[in-house]
Structures are given as structure tokens and as C-alpha cells.
Amino acid sequence: MQGQLMFAILFVTLCVETLAEDEFLYKQFTDPERDAFHYGKFQEDFAWGVATASYQIEGAWNEDGKGPSVWDTFAHTPGKTHLNQTADVTCDSYHKIAEDVKNLKELGVNHYRFSLSWSRIMPKGTPDEINPAGVQYYHDLIDALLAANIQPMVTLYHWDMPQVLMDIGGWENELMHALFVAYADFCFNEYGGKVTKWITFNEPTVFTVFGYEIGYHAPGKTHLGWGAYRAGHIVLKAHASAYHLYDKKYRASQNGVVGITLHARWYEPKTDTDADRAAAQRALTGELGWFAHPVFLTGDYPEVAKELIAAKSRAVGLTSSRFPEFTEEEKQMLKGSADFFGLNHYSTSYIENKVDASLIPNIMSDLDYKASEDDSWDRTGSWWLRPVPWGLRRTLKWIKKTYGDIPVYITENGMSENDGPVRLEDTDRVTYYRAYINEILKAQQIDGVNLKGYIAWTLMDNFEWAEGYNERFGLFHVDFNDPDRPRTARASAKAFAQIIKDNGFIKAKEKSEL
Numbered sequence: 154m155q156g157q158l159m160f161a162i163l164f165v166t167l168c169v170e171t172l173a174e175d176e177f178l179y180k181q182f183t184d185p186e187r188d189a190f191h192y193g194k195f196q197e198d199f200a201w202g203v204a205t206a207s208y209q210i211e212g213a214w215n216e217d218g219k220g221p222s223v224w225d226t227f228a229h230t231p232g233k234t235h236l237n238q239t240a241d242v243t244c245d246s247y248h249k250i251a252e253d254v255k256n257l258k259e260l261g262v263n264h265y266r267f268s269l270s271w272s273r274i275m276p277k278g279t280p281d282e283i284n285p286a287g288v289q290y291y292h293d294l295i296d297a298l299l300a301a302n303i304q305p306m307v308t309l310y311h312w313d314m315p316q317v318l319m320d321i322g323g324w325e326n327e328l329m330h331a332l333f334v335a336y337a338d339f340c341f342n343e344y345g346g347k348v349t350k351w352i353t354f355n356e357p358t359v360f361t362v363f364g365y366e367i368g369y370h371a372p373g374k375t376h377l378g379w380g381a382y383r384a385g386h387i388v389l390k391a392h393a394s395a396y397h398l399y400d401k402k403y404r405a406s407q408n409g410v411v412g413i414t415l416h417a418r419w420y421e422p423k424t425d426t427d428a429d430r431a432a433a434q435r436a437l438t439g440e441l442g443w444f445a446h447p448v449f450l451t452g453d454y455p456e457v458a459k460e461l462i463a464a465k466s467r468a469v470g471l472t473s474s475r476f477p478e479f480t481e482e483e484k485q486m487l488k489g490s491a492d493f494f495g496l497n498h499y500s501t502s503y504i505e506n507k508v509d510a511s512l513i514p515n516i517m518s519d520l521d522y523k524a525s526e527d528d529s530w531d532r533t534g535s536w537w538l539r540p541v542p543w544g545l546r547r548t549l550k551w552i553k554k555t556y557g558d559i560p561v562y563i564t565e566n567g568m569s570e571n572d573g574p575v576r577l578e579d580t581d582r583v584t585y586y587r588a589y590i591n592e593i594l595k596a597q598q599i600d601g602v603n604l605k606g607y608i609a610w611t612l613m614d615n616f617e618w619a620e621g622y623n624e625r626f627g628l629f630h631v632d633f634n635d636p637d638r639p640r641t642a643r644a645s646a647k648a649f650a651q652i653i654k655d656n657g658f659i660k661a662k663e664k665s666e667l
């Protein structure tokens with residue numbers, strides 16, 4: 154008995170030891186080959202970074218000449234955000250450049266992805282009135298980053314449109330095309346001597362659907378069935394024109410790259426039936442392809458989306474499709490209008506075929522699919538975010554298969570917890586990062602995806618849009634009750650720093666021999 158018990162204990166200890174290195178494994182997943190840990194390093198010049206967005210971290214919402222943005226207006230409207238919270242102060246990063254850069258150095262990142270607040274630079278949204286203090290703030294941030302050997306990766310539009318431009322219709326007004334190009338021109342000219350990686354737009358599917366169709370985000374429009382398509386159409390043209398402007402006017406002297414960041418979940422067929430498989434393909438093609446096909450493939454929207462939306466429009470007696478059409482000239486301009494694919498990825502859904510003509514039209518019902526989650530997948534602080542690491546590898550493979558060998562940066566990936574007692578030992582987030590980063594290593598080394606970098610979301614807890622401070626995604630915890638907004642590294646910050654230091658995953662044994 155004793156001996157057997159000893160053996161059992163020893164055996165269990167041994168197993169635990171072996172598992173320790175591979176501790177990221179989600180126990181409920183049952184495909185050992187798919188979920189096996191992969192050791193290896195990324196290329197020498199791999200980009201490691203963290204991301205933030207201006208409205209979510211800067212605060213100083215009306216300081217030094219900044220104009221209001223749609224998010225100021227939206228969050229100041231009672232009933233729009235969790236507990237009516239706003240980002241008036243949030244992390245106060247407007248006053249904390251030195252501290253933020255110190256924390257970036259602690260992580261060991263070589264890139265920092267942040268966004269410019271358009272209304273901080275141009276309070277009226279147009280270049281005839283520039284706010285020098287706002288322009289200087291970003292110079293100071295960029296200079297501090299470069300001094301710390303950290304490359305800036307700058308997003309021009311991360312959702313905080315100047316309110317004055319919303320007053321004329323925002324992305325539903327064709328004028329926005331030219332106004333965005335004028336803003337981009339100013340930014341390329343002003344900062345392009347120091348910034349060589351640009352992202353025009355962050356997640357157009359999200360801000361057009363949430364902002365112009367269901368009203369869950371600023372500007373809170375509920376133009377069901379057409380708001381997102383119309384806004385997205387103008388966004389795409391603005392993107393392409395900004396890309397070509399850079400190409401013609403700045404590339405030769407500044408030698409940078411311009412891309413766009415798209416959000417994609419992995420869509421796994423719910424069952425093995427042909428109908429569900431086709432639905433998952435349709436969902437990926439129609440939803441990610443809504444913005445990706447025009448830029449990375451054909452210059453035009455995916456056929457499946459064009460056909461379905463046109464048919465549904467006809468069926469209710471509309472004389473033209475709710476989905477707008479590009480001219481031939483616009484298609485030529487769109488096709489190939491990005492130097493890299495920025496991918497924001499957080500989670501996976503099951504997709505089933507669902508045709509229901511009675512539904513209020515939106516991108517999901519238009520494409521005849523329904524999404525759901527697996528009860529066995531872990532939960533996080535966000536209802537839409539279940540950790541399913543293999544979904545990221547499949548998304549990357551799908552992008553390679555569909556769009557070819559375009560360079561890809563993961564521009565966001567991470568997980569949330571809800572507001573509550575301070576929790577610095579975030580082992581679940583450590584697990585998430587190890588597992589997801591391991592999947593991109595497999596995508597690169599096994600599947601041959603042209604992966605250039607990985608940018609985590611996010612440096613520190615911040616204002617999570619409509620969810621306010623109730624969803625914390627930070628590698629650093631932020632105390633929002635303290636006027637100094639102190640930041641404290643979580644265990645995940647240390648784990649991420651270690652992965653960066655190793656430039657991938659090295660076996661403990663090999664590490665000890667180094």
C-alpha cells in the first residue's frame with residue numbers, strides 16, 4: 154500500500170512537473186496534436202509590443218485646446234456607458250509619458266502601438282485650425298519612445314472622431330473621405346520623419362456596426378440594415394486614398410509602411426454538416442472580407458455578401474441594394490492599398506447556418522448565420538471573449554490562404570477581468586498569453602504565415618468603451634480611485650516580458666544551459 158501510494162504520489166508529481174512547462178494547455182480541449190506546445194524562436198527583427206488607444210488612456214479630455222470627440226459626447230450622455238463612466242481622466246496618460254515609457258521598458262517591448270486623438274490635434278476636425286499643444290504631446294511621446302529604443306506604431310483613427318465632424322453626419326457623409334485624407338496628410342507630414350509604421354483605421358467592422366447600426370458605441374446611431382455598410386464604404390475609400398497619398402508624397406523620403414487593422418474572430422462550423430461548414434466560410438468571407446477583400450484581394454466586396462444583401466434588399470422591395478457599390482476607379486484604388494495586414498483577434502465562435510427573413514437585417518442575418526460559444530470554453534471579464542487559442546492559428550491560416558503572403562502583424566490580442574479587488578496574480582491571463590502566442594509561433598513556423606509581430610492588448614487597464622472600467626485588460630493594473638492613477642505590473646506583465654526576452658519559447662532545460 155505504502156509503496157503504491159508513494160509511487161502514485163511520485164507519478165502525480167512527475168506529471169505535474171511535465172505539465173508545468175506546458176501549463177497553458179486548456180484542460181477541456183481534447184486534441185493533443187492541435188494543442189501540443191511548440192518550442193522555438195521568432196525571427197531576430199520580430200516586433201513585440203503593446204497597444205493602447207487615445208480615448209481609452211489619455212484623459213485631459215478638454216485640456217490645452219483639445220476639441221470634444223464623439224466619445225466625449227457619448228460617454229457624457231447618461232445611460233450610454235457602465236455606471237455612466239467617462240474617460241475624462243482615465244489613465245491620465247496625457248500627463249504621464251515618462252511613466253508609461255518606463256513601463257514599456259520594463260516589458261522589454263520594441264514597439265508601442267498608440268493612436269492619435271484627431272480632435273486633440275485638430276479641434277475643429279480640419280487642418281485650418283491646429284492645436285499646437287496637442288501636436289506637441291505626440292512629439293513628446295514619440296521622442297520618449299525613440300529614446301528608449303521603442304518604435305512607434307501609430308493608429309490614425311481609433312474611433313474618437315471630432316464631434317464637429319459627427320455634427321455633419323460622420324462616416325455617413327461622403328465629405329469624411331477628403332477630411333480624413335487631410336488629417337492623414339498632416340500627421341504623415343508632422344510625424345512621419347520619426348514614425349515608420351502607420352495604421353489608418355482600427356477595426357472598421359466594430360465601429361461601424363456598433364456606432365452606426367446598433368448604437369452600442371459612439372456616435373450611437375441605429376441605422377439598422379444600412380448604417381454600417383454606408384459608413385464602412387466611406388471608411389474604405391478614405392483608407393485607400395490615405396494609403397496612396399503616403400505612397401506618392403511620403404514613402405520615398407520617409408520609407409515607412411501603411412496598413413489597416415481588422416478585427417476577426419475564428420468561426421468554427423458548429424457541426425460537421427455541409428450547411429454549417431458553408432455558413433462558417435460565408436461568415437468569415439462576408440464579415441472579415443467586407444473590409445479585407447477590397448484592400449487585400451479584389452478591390453471589391455466579397456461576391457457572397459454582394460449577392461445576399463442585394464437579394465434581401467430586392468425581397469423587401471428596395472430598388473437598390475443596401476450594400477453600396479464601388480466604381481471601377483475606386484476598385485483600382487482599393488486593390489492592394491496596404492503594406493501589411495493588422496489583425497486584432499481575441500476569441501472564437503461556433504457558426505451555424507440560419508436563414509430567417511423575419512430578422513432585422515444586419516451583417517449576421519444578411520449572411521445567414523448564427524454564432525454561439527462552447528459551454529466548456531473558459532469565461533473572462535467580457536461576455537464575447539472565451540479563450541480558444543487554436544482559433545488564432547486557424548484565423549492566420551485562413552488569411553494566408555485567402556489573401557496570400559501579405560505581412561501580418563497581430564495588432565491586438567489579450568483578455569479581460571471584471572473590476573473588483575486588486576488581482577496582480579493573473580494566472581489566467583498568463584495562460585492566455587502563453588497559449589495564444591504559442592499558436593502564432595505554430596502559424597509562422599508550421600503553416601508558413603508571414604508574421605512580422607505581436608502587439609498585446611493592452612499596456613494597462615483603461616476605459617473599455619461602453620463597459621467603462623468594468624473590463625480590465627491590462628498587463629499593468631491601474632488604480633482609478635487614486636488621483637495619481639498608479640500602475641502596478643501584474644504577473645502577466647512579467648510572463649510577457651519573459652516571452653519577449655526569449656523571443657519565443659525555450660525549453661527550461663535549454664534555458665538553464667544558456
Ligand SMILES: *[C@@H]1O[C@H](CO)[C@@H](O)[C@H](O)[C@H]1NC(C)=O
Nearest residue numbers: 230231232233235236237238
Ligand atoms: C446613469 O444614467 C441613467 C440615465 O440618466 C440613470 O438612470 C442611472 O441611474 C445612472 N447611473 C448611475 C450609476 O449614476
